Amino acid sequence: MPEKIVKHKVDWAKDSPLHSTYKIWRGMVYRCTNPKSNSYSNYGGRGIKVCDRWLNSFDAFVDDVGIKQDGLTLERIDVNGNYEPENVTWATYLEQANNRRPKEDAGLHYFKRKQTWQIYIGLFGRKVYLGSSKTKKGAIKIRKAGDTIKNLLIELGVYKDEHIDV
Secondary structure, three states, X not given: OOHHHHHOXXXXXXXXXXXXXXXXXXXXXXXXXXXXXXXXXXXXXXXXXXXXXXXXXXXHHHHHHOOOOOOEEEEEOOOOOOEOHHHEEEXXXXXXXXXXXXXXXXXXXXXXXXXXXXXXXXXXXXXXXXXXXXXXXXXXXXXXXXXXXXXXXXXXXXXXXXXXXX
């Protein structure tokens, strides 16, 4: 982690929006640059970087994204992209929760007796069975196809996901 950031002090009241914004900026830099961070494997460890403009300048960060408002958190629009002006926004916790990398095993269940993977997605408030596959790789493909169909239904306005405000 760059020396400047460790020594940087903020004198604002602890409950002020500026102090809260500073803590978010500091955490962003820490988890992307310090292998000792508990979150490093999900950020810096997978190649997520903080743009040079923000890396050592809290002021530049505030100039580009503004000060955090109550109820918002910093979100990367592309969850695999870097922290840079065109890829971050302030979002609600609900919006951010809907912009996560899907877990590879989500919706998959291995059925030992039949030695097959069963695939499910959540749709219309129910667990919907999509089929089965002899291989995990095949099951993941089927689940991703189901997710694609679900996302198209959401885009078309046919289906409103319980967690997405369309």
